Amino acid sequence: MDQDIYSADCSRCFGLCCTALSFERSAQFGHDKMAGQPCQYLQQDFRCRIHERLDDLGYGGCDAFDCLGAGPRASAAFAAENWQRDAAIARKLYARFSQLLKLQEMRQALDTAASLEIPAETHQHRMALLARVSAEADCSANEPTDTGQEVLTEGRAFLRSLANILANSPP
Template sequence: MDDVIFTADCEKCFGLCCTALSFERSSQFGHDKLGGEPCQYLASDFRCRIHERREDLGYGGCEAFDCMGAGQRVSAAFAPLNWRQDSGIARRLHARFSQLLALQELRQALETATRLDLPSDLHTRRLALLRDVAEDADSLTVDVTATGQAVLNEGRTFLRGLAGSVIA
């Protein structure tokens, strides 16, 4: 598996995990936060003001989360847009981040499937899905895409179908 594809680079991200996602106060998060709103500890430079003390302050969920590289991909695509001043652009940014996060999760599952002893037709289909995921996930598209949604649907169906092949 190519770790570069799945490595989050927080230095190249707008703190999307701290803005786009929601969480509820729990043992993993010290306060409630709605999706689309910045975390109260997110600084203006998109860095965490409590980074070194997250776990001690009850934010172990932040430590556990990994966007698998979706954050820097979306941030690069939206960099020239004024998403801070335009809530419509910000909503598009958050929606695309959610889609790319799902695409990265699918990509990782399809990569992990290389460890399976798949028949050649399933292996060929897995490779085709990986190409489709890469085409959408690695583009600088700024909107949720129909092709991304289609490959997510196809990929999930493919992975569910593998269960029968692996168990048999």
Template sequence: MSETNFTADCSQCFGLCCTALSFERSNQFGHDKLGGEPCQYLQRDFRCRIHAQREALGYGGCEAFDCLGAGQRASAAFAGLNWQRDTGIARRLYARFSQLLLLQEMRQALETAATLDISPAQHAQRRELLARLSQEADGASRDVTDTALAVLGDGKSFLRSLAATLAD
């Protein structure tokens, strides 16, 4: 697995996990937050005011979350746009971040599948899917794309087929 592809770089992100995503008050999150609303602890420089104390203050969910690099990819694509003042751009950014998160999760699953005892044809299909996923995740698109939706669907089908194969 290529660790570089899945490492979140918060210094290159707009704090998207703290803004785009929602959470409910629980033992993992200390307050309710709607998607698209910045966390009350997110500072103007997109850093967390309670980062060192997250778990102690009841934000273990923040500590456990990993965007797998989706945040910096989305932030780079929208770097030149004023998403903080334009709600239309912000919605596009949050939607693309969500799609990139799914792409990164699928990439990670398919990288992990390299260790499975599957046929050479299945490995070839896995590599082809990875190439398509990489093209989508590493591209500079600012919008949710139909091609990303298609490769995510193909990836899910492939993983289901592996589950059936491995169960035999």
């Protein structure tokens, strides 16, 4: 598994996890934040003002979160857009980021499934799905794609089918 494709390189991101996502005050997050609103600690350069003290200040959830590279991908696709001043573009950015999160999670699950003892034809199906998911995750679309949604739906069905295959395989 190539870990670079899952790299959450925050230096190449618009702080999307700190803006696009929501969280509720809990043991993992020190305050409530609505989706689409920047965290109160997000600076203009998209860096966290309290990053070195996240755990001490009750933001362990921030430290634990991993976008698997979705943030840099979405940021690159919207680099030329004025998303900070145009709410419609920001909504597209956040929606694409959300889709990329799901695509990267699916990509990782399909990569991980390479180590399973499953029939060769199932591995071939897995590799074909992985290629499609990878193509969707690596494309520079600046809004969610219908084909991305389709491959996610197919990937979820495939992963469910793996559970049945593994449950019925000899020990």
